[in-house]
Amino acid sequence: MKDFTNARGYPIGEMSRRTGVNIETIRYYERIGIMPEPDRTAGGNRQYDHDQLKRxxxxxxxxxxxxxxxxxxxxxxxxxxxxxTCGEVHALTTGHLASVRQRIATLRKLEKALAGMAAECSKGDVPDCPIVDMLFDAP
Incomplete structure (x- = not known):
């Protein structure tokens, strides 16, 4: 396997390969300021350093x-x-965790509703379908 690291850094394709992040996504992260603009070669190609790879x-x-x-x-x-501080990172992380837990609770309600609808269905060959009826009757 060829090692693309050199004194100039990593080209964008190598960054993508090493991180699993799509090339267009890397460019997007640069545009929105999540990733800093990399150095460029004389030919205009992006060259990332190890810190940018870690980021x-x-x-x-x-x-x-x-x-x-x-x-x-x-x-x-x-x-x-x-x-x-670790406390700042903890606060942001626990806020995110609360959001994840709320989404899980919402998904559980959705699962229960869909299971109930599916249980009402006879899976017959007639055009009458209680699932469709329930969807039309919902407020």
């Missing part, structure tokens, strides 16, 4: 955990300040 990995992992881009921006601003 992109941080963003990817945060997205996997369901953090919004604004939450990630807040986390990164704390990190960039270099004087953040």
């Amino acid at each position: 992109l990995s941080f963003v990817r992992r945060s997205r996997e955990l369901g953090f919004s881009l604004e939450e990630i921006r807040a986390l990164l601003e704390m990190v960039d300040r270099d004087d953040f």
Whole structure:
């Protein structure tokens, strides 16, 4: 396997490969300021350094955990300040956790409603369907 690291850094394709983040997504993160603009080669190609690779990995992992881009921006601003406290990060994380728990509760209600609708269905060959009727009758 070819190692693309060199004195100039990582090209965007290598950043994508190493982090699993789509190239267009990397460019988007640059446009919205989540990722800093990288250096450019004489030919105009992006060249990222190791710190940018770590930052992109941080963003990817945060997205996997369901953090919004604004939450990630807040986390990164704390990190960039270099004087953040664990308490600040904890507060943001527990806020996110509360949001996740609320979504889970909403999904459980949705699951119960859909299971109830499906249980009413006879799965017959006639055009009358209690699921469709329930959807039309809902306020």
